[in-house]
Amino acid sequence: MAAFAEPSGTPAWKTIPSWFLVAGADHAIPPAAEQAMALRAGSHTEVVRGASHAVLVSHPDATAHVIEAVARATS
Numbered sequence: 001m002a003a004f005a006e007p008s009g010t011p012a013w014k015t016i017p018s019w020f021l022v023a024g025a026d027h028a029i030p031p032a033a034e035q036a037m038a039l040r041a042g043s044h045t046e047v048v049r050g051a052s053h054a055v056l057v058s059h060p061d062a063t064a065h066v067i068e069a070v071a072r073a074t075s
Contacts, residue, residue, distance in 0.1 A: 013041040019070050021063060022047040023055040044069070 020038035024031050024047050031047070038045040046069075048055050048062045056063050 013043075017074065018043040019066055020045045021055055021066050023051040023053055024049040025051055026053045026055070028053040044073075 018041050020043035022031055022034040022038065022045060026034065035045065046062065046066050048059050051059050
């Protein structure tokens with residue numbers, strides 16, 4: 001019960017920079033919802049038009065581009 005009653009503290013996304021890869025044609029999570037979550041977290045956002053929910057698999061070049069951008073920004 002203690003795990004459910006104790007506050008978790010400040011979420012990491014409020015203090016640590018984040019990036020969000022939006023799957024532009026996702027049918028599991030609507031792209032508008034993904035963009036709203038990214039905006040709420042203050043994330044750097046990249047939209048991959050036509051990408052399904054498995055954007056990491058179906059668009060590896062876009063995924064690698066975002067990972068490289070993160071590495072450059074946080075190094």
